[in-house]
Amino acid sequence: MVAVCCASTLGLGIGVTSGGCGNPTTYLCPWDENQGPKGTPCEVLEDPDAGGAGGCGGDGGDDCAAEDDTDVAIAHDFGDLIPAAEVCAGQCVPKEPLGWSEPTLLWIGAPDSVPSCPANAPIVGYEGYADFAAPAPHTCPACACDPPEATCEVPAEWNAYASFPCGGPEAPATSFAAPNGWDGICTSANAVEARRTCDGAPCVQSLAIQAPRVVSAGCAPRVAEAPENPDEPATAGSFVLVARACTGNASPPCPDPGMTCTPAPPSGDAAPPEGFLTCIHHEGEQDCPATYPERHVFYAGVEDTRGCAPCGCTEPAGATCSVLASAFSDPGCSQLVAGQVITSDAPYCGTVASGTALGSKSVSVVSLDPGQCEAFGGEPVGSIAPTAAATFCCYRTSAVPA
Structure with a gap:
C-alpha cells in the first residue's frame, strides 16, 4: 500500500492511512506549491504495531489492499520526513516583535543565590543587575593652604x-632713582649735586620715595585632613538583584503560526529557587509590547565618576612690609641727609635742607608679613550611575523577590 501526498497551502501534507485494518500509519511529506507533492507516492512510514506491510494489521487480508483512505492535516514544510507527533515539547508563546530577541528563560533574584541554567536551556545568554543600592554620600578631605612665599x-x-x-603744581622733579633690580645696597646712581637749580630754584627741597611692595609667589594647597574611611569604588556588587537569562536549542514548531516554541520553565524538583520567567529582550530602555507586558530593566554594571574637587588657594590677602629708606649727601652712604621707615601702605614725602646734595641711598627691609590665602575645593564632584541598560519583557510571571 502507498500513501499519496495531499496539497497544502503551508507547504507540507500530513497524511494518515487507514485501510480499515490494523493501526493507522502516520506520516509527513513535503509539498511544493507549484509542482505538487515532492515524489508521488510518498514514502509510507509503517506503524511498528500494525503487524503487516503497508501499515495494515496481520488479519487485514485483501480488504487492506483495496482500501487507501487518507485523512489530511496541515503543518509547516520542514523538508525531510518528520513524524507528526514531534511537536513543541516546551511551551508555545507569542512570537517576538521585530527587533526583539527570541523568548528566553529569565531568573531574577539575590546575588548570593544565582542558579545554574536549567537542562532544557543550558546556555547563559545574559547577566545583568537591578535595584542599585546607592552608597553613603561621598566624603572628601578638607583643604588648607601653606603660608605664602613672599x-x-x-x-x-x-x-x-x-x-x-612733593610734586606741587609746576614744581620740577629731579630723578634720584635706583638702578633696575636694585636690592637696597648703597648706590650713588643718579646723584644730585649740591645747589643744583631748577627754573631758578634749588632742585632739592623735598624728597619723594615710592612705597615698597610685597611680591608673593602664592600659597601651596594641601589636604588638611583626609577621611578616616575612604570610599570604595562602586561595582556590580552594589546592586540588590541579579538577572540571568538562559537559552536552549531550537524546538519543533507550534501549531499556531503566531506562536513560537521555547523551553518551558522547569518545575518541581528541577526548578531553581524563585523560578523562571519567559521573556524577550532588547538593548536599552524600551516599552514592552502587549504580548509581553511585564517590564524589567537591568544594567551591565555601574560607572563611578565620583571624586573630589582639587584643593586650591586664593591670592594672599593682608600682606605688608616696611623698609628703612636712607638718603646721604656723600657717594658712600655715610653722611645721612634723611631716613624714614616706609610701609607698603603709602609712599613717603619729606623735606630736606634746600639745595642739599643727594649723593647716595640705601634701603633695608624692616618687616614682612606675607598675608594668608583662603583654601577652596575639596567638595564632592561626579556621580554614580548604572550603565548599558537592557529591557526584558515577560510573558508568564513567577515569584520574584521583593
Whole structure:
C-alpha cells in the first residue's frame, strides 16, 4: 500500500492511512506549491504495531489492499520526513516583535543565590543587575593652604622736588632713582649735586620715595585632613538583584503560526529557587509590547565618576612690609641727609635742607608679613550611575523577590 501526498497551502501534507485494518500509519511529506507533492507516492512510514506491510494489521487480508483512505492535516514544510507527533515539547508563546530577541528563560533574584541554567536551556545568554543600592554620600578631605612665599621689593623710584610738598603744581622733579633690580645696597646712581637749580630754584627741597611692595609667589594647597574611611569604588556588587537569562536549542514548531516554541520553565524538583520567567529582550530602555507586558530593566554594571574637587588657594590677602629708606649727601652712604621707615601702605614725602646734595641711598627691609590665602575645593564632584541598560519583557510571571 502507498500513501499519496495531499496539497497544502503551508507547504507540507500530513497524511494518515487507514485501510480499515490494523493501526493507522502516520506520516509527513513535503509539498511544493507549484509542482505538487515532492515524489508521488510518498514514502509510507509503517506503524511498528500494525503487524503487516503497508501499515495494515496481520488479519487485514485483501480488504487492506483495496482500501487507501487518507485523512489530511496541515503543518509547516520542514523538508525531510518528520513524524507528526514531534511537536513543541516546551511551551508555545507569542512570537517576538521585530527587533526583539527570541523568548528566553529569565531568573531574577539575590546575588548570593544565582542558579545554574536549567537542562532544557543550558546556555547563559545574559547577566545583568537591578535595584542599585546607592552608597553613603561621598566624603572628601578638607583643604588648607601653606603660608605664602613672599619678598619685600624695595622702592627704586626716588625723586627730588624744587618745592614742598612733593610734586606741587609746576614744581620740577629731579630723578634720584635706583638702578633696575636694585636690592637696597648703597648706590650713588643718579646723584644730585649740591645747589643744583631748577627754573631758578634749588632742585632739592623735598624728597619723594615710592612705597615698597610685597611680591608673593602664592600659597601651596594641601589636604588638611583626609577621611578616616575612604570610599570604595562602586561595582556590580552594589546592586540588590541579579538577572540571568538562559537559552536552549531550537524546538519543533507550534501549531499556531503566531506562536513560537521555547523551553518551558522547569518545575518541581528541577526548578531553581524563585523560578523562571519567559521573556524577550532588547538593548536599552524600551516599552514592552502587549504580548509581553511585564517590564524589567537591568544594567551591565555601574560607572563611578565620583571624586573630589582639587584643593586650591586664593591670592594672599593682608600682606605688608616696611623698609628703612636712607638718603646721604656723600657717594658712600655715610653722611645721612634723611631716613624714614616706609610701609607698603603709602609712599613717603619729606623735606630736606634746600639745595642739599643727594649723593647716595640705601634701603633695608624692616618687616614682612606675607598675608594668608583662603583654601577652596575639596567638595564632592561626579556621580554614580548604572550603565548599558537592557529591557526584558515577560510573558508568564513567577515569584520574584521583593
